[in-house]
Amino acid sequence: MPPPHAHEPGDEPHRNRQLAESFGADAERYDRARPRYPQALIDRIVAAAPGPDVLDVGVGTGIAARQFQAAGCRVLGVDVDARMADLARRTGVEAEVAAFEEWDPVGRTFDAVVAAQTWHWVDAAAGAANAARALRPGGRLTVFWNVFDPAPGIREAFAEVHRRVVPDAPRSPWAKPPLDAYEALSARATDGIRQTAAFDAPERWRHNWEHTYTRDQWLDQLPTHGGNSQLPKPVLKDLLTGIGTVIDALGGAFTMRYAAVAVTAARTGRA
Numbered sequence: 001m002p003p004p005h006a007h008e009p010g011d012e013p014h015r016n017r018q019l020a021e022s023f024g025a026d027a028e029r030y031d032r033a034r035p036r037y038p039q040a041l042i043d044r045i046v047a048a049a050p051g052p053d054v055l056d057v058g059v060g061t062g063i064a065a066r067q068f069q070a071a072g073c074r075v076l077g078v079d080v081d082a083r084m085a086d087l088a089r090r091t092g093v094e095a096e097v098a099a100f101e102e103w104d105p106v107g108r109t110f111d112a113v114v115a116a117q118t119w120h121w122v123d124a125a126a127g128a129a130n131a132a133r134a135l136r137p138g139g140r141l142t143v144f145w146n147v148f149d150p151a152p153g154i155r156e157a158f159a160e161v162h163r164r165v166v167p168d169a170p171r172s173p174w175a176k177p178p179l180d181a182y183e184a185l186s187a188r189a190t191d192g193i194r195q196t197a198a199f200d201a202p203e204r205w206r207h208n209w210e211h212t213y214t215r216d217q218w219l220d221q222l223p224t225h226g227g228n229s230q231l232p233k234p235v236l237k238d239l240l241t242g243i244g245t246v247i248d249a250l251g252g253a254f255t256m257r258y259a260a261v262a263v264t265a266a267r268t269g270r271a
Helices: 023-033 039-048 063-070 082-090 124-134 152-165 178-196 215-224 233-249
Strands: 053-057 074-079 094-097 110-116 135-148 203-214 253-266
Touching: 023 082, 023 215, 039 063, 039 110, 039 135, 039 203, 039 253, 053 063, 053 124, 063 074, 063 110, 074 082, 082 094, 110 124, 124 135, 124 178, 135 178, 152 233, 178 253, 203 215, 215 233, 215 253
Parallel strands: 053 074, 053 110, 074 094, 110 135
Antiparallel strands: 135 253, 203 253
């Protein structure tokens, strides 16, 4: 995904509650259009956990949760948005509604705490501390993101459309390689884990993958991106038209490269 937007330069994404809680406005589109996660990453997380009980932070509509269920896990989700949690439940995922920093496990413990595309909406230090509280000794916290890694020509074409249609935006999500922005998010997650003194040394994992999108599939996904979801409808329409023209020039479809990047650490024991 492109990096999350903040209201002001330097703001941490988790402080932007309005944006963090905006995705449920079109939960069905989110569930339909957002990419899944590479099976190799899911399998690696499952293999590294001491058991099958998974807590999914920011479960959303249950995209990652269903992948963990298919891998044999028992999953409980937590999400701040009741609309997203409701859709997750309708797809077979147990979900509770709360901001994770304030969520109480009430004595329940888990073998893995995961956060797919959501940890930037959580205070990194408070979130890691609550994850440690919910994990069994040896359990693992893994926070991960799908990051667009487009070919330079595609990124530049998308960036040009953004500059033309949304000239007043603080920045275009395509102005720089998205992986650059996620380096900062990964560093923040690493620092938060270290501050708890409850985990072993954090590791970083990366799994590269790709997906081919038709024009309609890509345009269906674009309104689910945080910055785009806040645009006035006429501006969003112009943005979709411009991006659609780019994809038409590519033959009506294109392959998006992704990097699934993760920060992970194992719980060392009870504090």
